[in-house]
Amino acid sequence: MAKTLSIDGKRLYSSLARLGKVGAYKDETAGVIGVNRLALTAADGEGRRLVTKWFREAGLRVTVDKIGNVYGRRRGREDHLAPVMLGSHIDSVPTAGRFDGCLGVLGALEAVRTLNDVKAATRRPLVVAYFTDEEGCRFGTDMLGSAVATRRLPLERAYALKDRDGLTVKGELKKIGFLGHEPVGRLRPHAYLECHIEQGPTLRHKRRDVGVVLGVQAISWAELTITGKSAHAGTTPMSFRRDAGLTASRLNAALREMTLSGRYGRDMRAAMGMIRLTPNMVNVVPGRAVCTVDLRNPSDALMAKAEADFARLCRKVADQDGLAVASRRTAKTPHVPFDESVQALIADRADRLGLSHEPILSGAGHDAQEWSRVCKTAMVFVPGERDGISHNPREFSTLKQCADGVNVLLGAALVLAEEA
Numbered sequence: 202m203a204k205t206l207s208i209d210g211k212r213l214y215s216s217l218a219r220l221g222k223v224g225a226y227k228d229e230t231a232g233v234i235g236v237n238r239l240a241l242t243a244a245d246g247e248g249r250r251l252v253t254k255w256f257r258e259a260g261l262r263v264t265v266d267k268i269g270n271v272y273g274r275r276r277g278r279e280d281h282l283a284p285v286m287l288g289s290h291i292d293s294v295p296t297a298g299r300f301d302g303c304l305g306v307l308g309a310l311e312a313v314r315t316l317n318d319v320k321a322a323t324r325r326p327l328v329v330a331y332f333t334d335e336e337g338c339r340f341g342t343d344m345l346g347s348a349v350a351t352r353r354l355p356l357e358r359a360y361a362l363k364d365r366d367g368l369t370v371k372g373e374l375k376k377i378g379f380l381g382h383e384p385v386g387r388l389r390p391h392a393y394l395e396c397h398i399e400q401g402p403t404l405r406h407k408r409r410d411v412g413v414v415l416g417v418q419a420i421s422w423a424e425l426t427i428t429g430k431s432a433h434a435g436t437t438p439m440s441f442r443r444d445a446g447l448t449a450s451r452l453n454a455a456l457r458e459m460t461l462s463g464r465y466g467r468d469m470r471a472a473m474g475m476i477r478l479t480p481n482m483v484n485v486v487p488g489r490a491v492c493t494v495d496l497r498n499p500s501d502a503l504m505a506k507a508e509a510d511f512a513r514l515c516r517k518v519a520d521q522d523g524l525a526v527a528s529r530r531t532a533k534t535p536h537v538p539f540d541e542s543v544q545a546l547i548a549d550r551a552d553r554l555g556l557s558h559e560p561i562l563s564g565a566g567h568d569a570q571e572w573s574r575v576c577k578t579a580m581v582f583v584p585g586e587r588d589g590i591s592h593n594p595r596e597f598s599t600l601k602q603c604a605d606g607v608n609v610l611l612g613a614a615l616v617l618a619e620e621a
């Protein structure tokens with residue numbers, strides 16, 4: 202069964218297109234239709250209701266936990282055994298395409314639909330899941346739902362997180378109708394698998410059908426608050442200014458130099474993705490800047506060195522510019538290696554399907570890294586066109602690329618679901 206069963210790529214692709222209509226907007230910069238389903242907004246609620254309806258139509262028993270993660274369960278022949286869980290997320294950044302996260306959720310759903318079509322039973326139950334606020338760009342903590350479900354983050358702390366307008370996770374979950382009752386922190390799957398777009402150029406350039414993900418690099422997020430003094434842009438002599446915007450720019454430029462210096466290995470990456478100036482006016486020297494720093498490195502030791510050096514740099518630049526720089530850590534995850542036996546299984550299933558594959562380290566954070574603490578876990582990557590651009594409406598993977606990845610996911614899931 203595992204050798205020959207193959208999903209309906211068209212059905213998968215049309216589900217991706219349908220979900221992509223929820224939160225759709227005309228992106229003026231990219232010139233195409235984008236998706237905005239920021240976590241726990243009305244659009245996220247609408248997407249959740251659609252996918253949950255599809256779960257039920259596929260015969261899955263749906264439960265929602267206290268952090269709003271949604272699980273659809275398919276019975277196993279030995280239903281008391283721990284399930285094999287397949288999942289990802291359907292929330293998005295405000296300028297997204299239709300594949301990030303959704304491929305993993307709708308791919309898992311397609312795997313279940315395929316099993317239903319041929320009335321195939323698995324020994325272990327299967328669970329298809331989507332997790333709350335993977336992206337983290339609204340409440341500042343990514344992989345929120347899976348971090349709570351796997352006990353890295355206490356529920357009450359997650360509930361209290363606020364967005365820019367002071368709205369809390371708990372209040373917003375309630376508002377969209379996804380504040381569930383299932384307790385968190387108890388689910389112990391037999392294994393967790395996630396299919397996701399690569400979000401980078403490597404697989405496409407190497408002409409590989411799928412990627413076997415080795416693990417996720419270390420990620421460190423901080424928020425800097427730079428406090429200077431607002432002043433008239435015309436009357437204040439340059440030497441009198443304490444320009445928070447200038448300090449933010451200097452730190453951003455210094456961060457890039459640090460990254461390219463080679464002192465933190467060849468794969469160090471950094472970005473200052475947000476700089477918010479106050480009062481943000483053409484004729485006012487900004488008195489305050491709040492900016493985010495995103496650091497990535499495959500080595501925990503080199504990451505620690507980069508964090509320490511950047512903190513020192515912040516103090517030095519603050520001294521030079523005569524203003525205060527306060528830093529607050531908003532997220533931190535170490536390098537996470539995935540289970541080698543599951544990686545080997547994924548490679549084997551790809552071979553059997555005649556698909557080429559490549560081991561690859563994930564540059565982005567994923568729900569899988571959270572689940573890897575509680576059960577054996579690995580991921581399948583799908584290549585993307587246009588240099589694998591992602592977090593952008595131009596994000597695109599072909600029907601075949603998506604179907605190949607989901608066929609590997611299904612093949613691996615079937616083997617894991619027969620394990621004792």
Ligand SMILES: [Zn+2]
Nearest residue numbers: 301302335397
């Ligand atoms: Zn994602």
